Amino acid sequence: MSQVPLTHILFVSTALFFIGTYGLFTRRNMITMLMSVELILNSVNINFVVFNKYLYPEALEGVFFTLFIIAIAAAEAAVAIAIIINLYRNFRSIDVEDAGELKF
Amino acid sequence: MPNAACILLIPLLPLIGFAVLGLFGRKVFRSFSGVIGTALVFVSAVLALWAAYGFFFGRGDHPSFSVTVLDAPWLVFYKGLSIDMSIVLEPLTVIMIVVVSLISLMVHLFSLGYMKGEPRFATYYAFLGLFTFSMLGLVLAGNLFETYVFWELVGCSSYLLIGFYYDRPSAVAASKKAFIVTRFADLGFLIGILILSFHSGTLNIDDLSLLSNQPQPAGASTLFLGFSVLSWGLALVFTGGAGKSALFPLHIWLPDAMEGPTPVSALIHAATMVVAGVYLVARLIFLYALYPGVLEIILYVGAISALLAAIVACTQTDIKRVLAYSTMSQIGYMMFSLGAVRPGGDPTAYTGSIFHLFTHAFFKALLFLCAGVIIHRVHSNEMKDMGGLRKTMPFTHFCFLVACLAIAGIPPFSGFFSKEEILLAAFRADKFIYSIGLFTSGLTAFYMFRLYFSVFWKKPQRADHAHPMPLVQSIPLALLTIGAAFAGFVPIPRFLLLFSETEPAHASPVFSIPPVTIALLGIGIAAWLYKEESDRPGRAAAALRGLYSLARNKFYIDEIYLFVTKKIIFHLIGRPAAWIDRHIVDGLMNALATTTARISACIKGLQSGKVQDYAWFFFIGIAGLAIFFIYIYT
Numbered sequence: 001m002s003q004v005p006l007t008h009i010l011f012v013s014t015a016l017f018f019i020g021t022y023g024l025f026t027r028r029n030m031i032t033m034l035m036s037v038e039l040i041l042n043s044v045n046i047n048f049v050v051f052n053k054y055l056y057p058e059a060l061e062g063v064f065f066t067l068f069i070i071a072i073a074a075a076e077a078a079v080a081i082a083i084i085i086n087l088y089r090n091f092r093s094i095d096v097e098d099a100g101e102l103k104f
Numbered sequence: 105m106p107n108a109a110c111i112l113l114i115p116l117l118p119l120i121g122f123a124v125l126g127l128f129g130r131k132v133f134r135s136f137s138g139v140i141g142t143a144l145v146f147v148s149a150v151l152a153l154w155a156a157y158g159f160f161f162g163r164g165d166h167p168s169f170s171v172t173v174l175d176a177p178w179l180v181f182y183k184g185l186s187i188d189m190s191i192v193l194e195p196l197t198v199i200m201i202v203v204v205s206l207i208s209l210m211v212h213l214f215s216l217g218y219m220k221g222e223p224r225f226a227t228y229y230a231f232l233g234l235f236t237f238s239m240l241g242l243v244l245a246g247n248l249f250e251t252y253v254f255w256e257l258v259g260c261s262s263y264l265l266i267g268f269y270y271d272r273p274s275a276v277a278a279s280k281k282a283f284i285v286t287r288f289a290d291l292g293f294l295i296g297i298l299i300l301s302f303h304s305g306t307l308n309i310d311d312l313s314l315l316s317n318q319p320q321p322a323g324a325s326t327l328f329l330g331f332s333v334l335s336w337g338l339a340l341v342f343t344g345g346a347g348k349s350a351l352f353p354l355h356i357w358l359p360d361a362m363e364g365p366t367p368v369s370a371l372i373h374a375a376t377m378v379v380a381g382v383y384l385v386a387r388l389i390f391l392y393a394l395y396p397g398v399l400e401i402i403l404y405v406g407a408i409s410a411l412l413a414a415i416v417a418c419t420q421t422d423i424k425r426v427l428a429y430s431t432m433s434q435i436g437y438m439m440f441s442l443g444a445v446r447p448g449g450d451p452t453a454y455t456g457s458i459f460h461l462f463t464h465a466f467f468k469a470l471l472f473l474c475a476g477v478i479i480h481r482v483h484s485n486e487m488k489d490m491g492g493l494r495k496t497m498p499f500t501h502f503c504f505l506v507a508c509l510a511i512a513g514i515p516p517f518s519g520f521f522s523k524e525e526i527l528l529a530a531f532r533a534d535k536f537i538y539s540i541g542l543f544t545s546g547l548t549a550f551y552m553f554r555l556y557f558s559v560f561w562k563k564p565q566r567a568d569h570a571h572p573m574p575l576v577q578s579i580p581l582a583l584l585t586i587g588a589a590f591a592g593f594v595p596i597p598r599f600l601l602l603f604s605e606t607e608p609a610h611a612s613p614v615f616s617i618p619p620v621t622i623a624l625l626g627i628g629i630a631a632w633l634y635k636e637e638s639d640r641p642g643r644a645a646a647a648l649r650g651l652y653s654l655a656r657n658k659f660y661i662d663e664i665y666l667f668v669t670k671k672i673i674f675h676l677i678g679r680p681a682a683w684i685d686r687h688i689v690d691g692l693m694n695a696l697a698t699t700t701a702r703i704s705a706c707i708k709g710l711q712s713g714k715v716q717d718y719a720w721f722f723f724i725g726i727a728g729l730a731i732f733f734i735y736i737y738t
Contacts, residue, residue: 021723025716096715 009050016043030084030094034077041073106155108173111191114155114201115240117148118208121233129226138219141229142212145236149205152240156198160599169603170194170310172246187307192246195600196386196458200243203465204376208236210580211371214473217574218367218480228268228365235261239376243383248297248307251384255293255348258380259286262372266364278360285357289347296340299333300391313390335395342385342392342402349381349435352409356662358432362424366476369424374431374472375465382438382461389454393447403443403533407540410436412659414547418554419645419656422485423475426555427468430511433544434464440541441526444533453533455597456525462596463518466587467510473581474504477573478559487555491563499578501560503585508556510588512549512623515616521592524616531615545619549626557634 020039027033045066052062084094091098121144129137159171173191180186212232219228238257245251260283267279301307343354350358361373372378385392385402392399410433417429441457477500482489494501510517513524523545530538573581633640645652654660 025720025723028716100713 006050006054009046013043013046013050016040016046028095028097030080030087030096033096034080034084037080038073038077041069045069106151106158108191110151111155111173111193111244114148114151114205115237115244117144117151118233118236118240120144122230122237125226125230125233129230130224133226135220135225137226137229138212138216141233142209142216144233145205145209145212148236148240149209152201152205155193156202159193159198160195160602167603172310173244175246178250187249188247189250190246190308191244192310193244195602196383197243199458199462199596199599200383201240203462204236204239204243207375207465207469208232208239208371210469210473210584211367214370214476214577214580215365215367217577218476219365220574224268228265231261231264231268232368232371235265235372235377239380242380246309248300248309248312251309251387252290252293252297255344255380255384256290258377259283259290259348262286262361262377265368265372266361268364268368272363275363278357278363282357282361285354286347289354290344292340292347293344296337296342296344299337299340303334303337309387312388331397332395334391335398338388338392338395338398339401341388342381342398342405345381345384346405346439347381348384349378349439350409350432351381351405351436351439352412353661355409355413355432356665359425359428359658362422362428366424366472366479369428370469370472370476373428374468378431378435379438379461379465382435382442382457385439385442386454386458389442389445392442393445396446399443399445401443403440403537406436406438406440406443407537408436409433410440410544411540411547412436414544414551415651415655416658417551418547419652421487423478423487423490423555423559424472424485426487426551427471427475430471430548430552431468433548434460434468434511437523437526437541437544438464440537441529444529444537446533450532451601452525452597453529455600456522456529458600459525459596460519460522462594463510463522463588463591466584466591467507467517467519470503470507470581470584470588471511473577473584474500474507477577477581487558490559492561494560497560499573499581503581504556504560506585507588508552510592511552512627513545513619514549514623514627515620516592517589518587518592520616520620522596524619525597527619528615542618542622546622546626549623550630553627553630554634557630561635562637 016039020036020043023036023039024033027036048062048066048069052059056062087099088094118141121141125133125137125141133140163171171193173193175188175190178187178189212229215228215232219225222228235258238254238261242251242254242258245254263279263283266282267275269275297307300312304312306312345351347354358373358378362369364373392402413429413433413436417426417433420426420429438457438460441453441460444453446453477497478490478493479485481493481497484490506517510519513520515521527538527541527545530541633644657663
């Protein structure tokens, strides 16, 4: 059984990264922005796993890193959701454009 | 001889009083603060007397001329030149600490009654403590720079006390004037110290005295404008002394300084601080003696001050101003006496000056305190509001009369002895100065008795309710009266020369005939003019019209100062400087500020406050760095 070439998987992760970046830059909705950040993180996860698998099959560090990132991403999501809820309570919206009180 | 700790306590006790009363006086001690301040100064006066007794009589058979009590290095510039905090006792210093602490004690006591009920009573005593500390420090200092430090402290406490009634605009103006004029003179003092220390490599007065023994002192050959730099330095030091001692032409602050409370005038502006200049010159007399040119300046400045102030005093109507000009005149006496010192000559000039300083402290303080009592009674400083007080204030009358006789130089009161020594010295040094001194002594008798007769005789007695003087006021008056009457019998010249080989000179009795005669003449004229209400003073003034109005207006010296400062300095120097400051210096800064504001207005759009914009910048930056490191850096 022939393996999927490394470049294919890297292509997927790169696409995922830029989709996430694009979403982060263009969306004004906080939840969508959070989702975009998750996409970016997952693209990095894919990179870690793939490089681990293809370059150092006997090692496990890349997989561990991925696990850590998933844990941290979960924590980050919890914090972000808390921020979003607070934002909603104050502004009755979760649009980042509306939270402009500290601007000059 | 008391040990070093006791001598250190002499100036430190008033300082403790200042700290304690300044911090807690108004809230904690209130009217009790006067007693605390007085008690501390009392201890310090007792210690001073003990130190004086020990210094003159308790030091074995062959005592040294000076005793270094304390010598602590403070600022070391390099090996050889350092500023030490030292305390050196020598005959002059010891006499000065006795005078300062005694007069200060009298004034502290007197103020207990005089300043009673004053809202800032505790502050007043705190300031008095600060002054006493600085003055004692000034006379004890064995180092020129240390002297300078205390010199400025004395000026500062004088400023505080002149402006004590700070709700009066005139007092504020007077305190500022005193501070600025003396500070201006102190600049000369500082430069003088720097010149002296630069050329002699030391600031210690004792080491400077070694300098005078060398045949060719360092720096004596360096010339500036035809005079050796050392004589310039000494002349500049004398400028500082002239400012503090209110000598012509830096005297303008002293009459105005009478805005302060009267006991303060007695302490600072009559007995102690204003003689600091005399003290300074006397302390350095071994150096001054080397430079006859500088001595000549001192001689003439002193004589002019003595004469001018005496003439002005004859025409003033404010009792305290008369006394202020009289102080200035007497200090002029002390100064020209020091100017009459000649190297290798007899020491009368030097001893006479200090002797006069000593006796003057008593009778002038007494005069001021009496003036304070009188002002309290009639609620006015003007002589025309007084008169006929002889019956209602018999005790004050007696004290004032003794003081007047003392200052006029009538034997056997104290002023006679000291003034005679000064005149003797002047006679030996310079006949012209002697004649000025003689004439001034006649004028002194005249204006003092003009004051005396106008205040105590003249008008018929007014019906006013006499309130008895509190004991705290009458005791200092009585003690000072004893001092004014008998201080002349204290052999100050003998004390001054106790540890040196020279013997004090004695004048023949014949010599004292002219001064006494002229003094009696002055008293006679004053009695003729002012003893009874008459038109004689008016006619005399009319006869001397030009001179009278000149003297009445203090020779227009204030106006000259105003002209020089306002017209010349403000208009010709201040205005252009202000223009340059406003238009060129400020303009540059303003241009810089506007440019910055404009640029920031252009680029502040970048700071949008939108998270995603920042994310974009971040992304572009990362991308840029990535490109740089991948394609260019490698």
